[in-house]
Amino acid sequence: MARILVVDDEIGIRELLSEILYDEGHTVELAENAAQARAARLRARPDLVLLDIWMPDTDGVSLLKEWGAQGLLDMPVIMMSGHATVDTAVEATRIGAVDFLEKPITLQKLLKTIAAGLARPVITPALAAAARMPDRRNDQAQPLTTGPIPDLPAPVVDRNHSLLGSITLDQPLRDARDEFERIYFEYHLGRENHSMTRVSEKTGLERTHLYRKLKQLGIDSSRKRNAS
Incomplete structure (x- = not known):
């Protein structure tokens, strides 16, 4: 996203x-x-x-x-x-x-x-100008070229088709995304000791939208209020 x-x-x-x-x-x-x-x-x-x-x-x-x-x-x-x-x-x-x-x-x-x-x-x-710039190493214009694109590492998937052993891939995209976001926000909440201010800064969400997102994901809001 x-x-x-x-x-x-x-x-x-x-x-x-x-x-x-x-x-x-x-x-x-x-x-x-x-x-x-x-x-x-x-x-x-x-x-x-x-x-x-x-x-x-x-x-x-x-x-x-x-x-x-x-x-x-x-x-x-x-x-x-x-x-x-x-x-x-x-x-x-x-x-x-x-x-x-x-x-x-x-x-x-x-x-x-x-x-x-x-x-x-x-x-x-700047990129367009660089693409038009001649290569002076051979005193003549050379086309702008790039090296081969390296293969991207495959996602870590276990035998149950779960990403990192926790997110099953055999489900609709929106459900998988919700699972990932739930893990993501719970991770940052734990790491920041449930400080909503620090979680807001880490995730890039305004506090109002952060509360709304946590509620949407079903993450216990009462626990966050007590811990903030």
């Missing part, structure tokens, strides 16, 4: 997108303006950004240009707007946005666009 930054000055839009994305298993960070978006981007690069065009301080297109100029546009950015022109959408795409969503956003369109954005490789200006 992905870490997604949602940037929108409308609280209703932020909350709606947050609920949908959390239900899909993503980690979500929210920003209501460009200043908060900058801070979130510097703390940790998100896997994808949903960026509103019209905001009170700095509009989304200007923020997109700023990230591009600073070499920070190394994640897919999907622009959102309820009243942008076609020219604005085209300009945002030219600057570096991977797609554009028109409000009101349908659930199917949102999830489809996010999935496509996460699957799409991001070509940054």
Whole structure:
């Protein structure tokens, strides 16, 4: 699952997108303006950004240009707007946005666009320049090549088709993911002595969303309140 930054000055839009994305298993960070978006981007690069065009301080297109100029546009950015022109959408795409969503956003369109954005490789200006740069070792231009991709290690699966001996793989993906998340959060709760503040920092979830996620997974909330 992905870490997604949602940037929108409308609280209703932020909350709606947050609920949908959390239900899909993503980690979500929210920003209501460009200043908060900058801070979130510097703390940790998100896997994808949903960026509103019209905001009170700095509009989304200007923020997109700023990230591009600073070499920070190394994640897919999907622009959102309820009243942008076609020219604005085209300009945002030219600057570096991977797609554009028109409000009101349908659930199917949102999830489809996010999935496509996460699957799409991001070509940054620096990477594009490096690909065009000639190899000076032989005093002539050489194509940019890479070595063979190493084989990824296979997951540890026992004879009962259980991942790490605890998660059975013979079940629907959502159930397997819930089992993993339950183990994941119980691990961090134990490691951090049930301090919700430290668990929130470790997992990257806001406390409100952390409580909601633990409740959804059926992890005893009364124990966490007593231990926090």
